[in-house]
Amino acid sequence: MKRSVLSAALGLALAAGLATLPAAAASAAPAAPAAVPAAASAVQGYTATTYAGSATEAANNQAFFRAVMASAKARQAANPWLLNVAVTYDTVNAPSFTSQISQAAQIWNSSERNVQLQETSGNGDFSYYEGNDSRGSYASTDGHGHGYVFLDYTQNQQYSSLRVVAHETGHVLGLPDDYSGPCSELMSGGGPGPSCTNPYPDGNERSQVDYLWANGLAARN
Secondary structure (H helix, E strand, O other), rough: OOEEEEEEEEOOOOOOOOOOOHHHHHHHHOOOOOOOOOOHEEEEEEOOOOOOHHHHHHHHHHHHHHHHHHHHHHHHHOOOOOOOEEEEOOOOOOHHHHHHHHHHHHHHHHOOOOEEEEEOOOOOOOOEEOHHHHOOOEEEEEOOEEEEEEEEEHHHHHHHHHHHHHHHHHHHHOOOOOOOOOOOOOHHOOOOOOOOOOOOOHHHHHHHHHOOOOOHHHOOO
């Protein structure tokens, strides 16, 4: 549901300077990102097995969003008539999850007007990876608009894989975790438990993303 044919690719291309990928993912990637200081990395995991949110996580969520929007604003500065943003992604390093990723993109695209997700055969603005990681699935950024989504094999067997993918994609669109929320809230992630299979953002989440990406950029107080 685009409001305009004008679009801009969000600068989340996978590049050097990202937090180190798990070994399984790094071995599948031609060029793994280099490590950065922990303070520069924002990571949102799917499950809340050891915690249910913290001041550090909240700060990371805000840093992640600021990085995303800084890139969007730079793109719009080059095209002041921009009304919505097209974010491209690639799945070359997550071949086991191409179906779930495509479905998650369709869910978000049908939910939003101001931002749309588009798959690319080359390097996307952000990338999906797969592998094994004790932290489970997560989205990560270096704080400068570059990022990726990592999908953990074990977790995607224990939980609804489509919900996991849609949840982590929600982070790319600027939404934080809310583990205490109900199953109807996508960003509650693994909080409601494995029986929750809902892959759709609720009305508030849909409105928040559209607000954040209004006219191709957003202001967050």
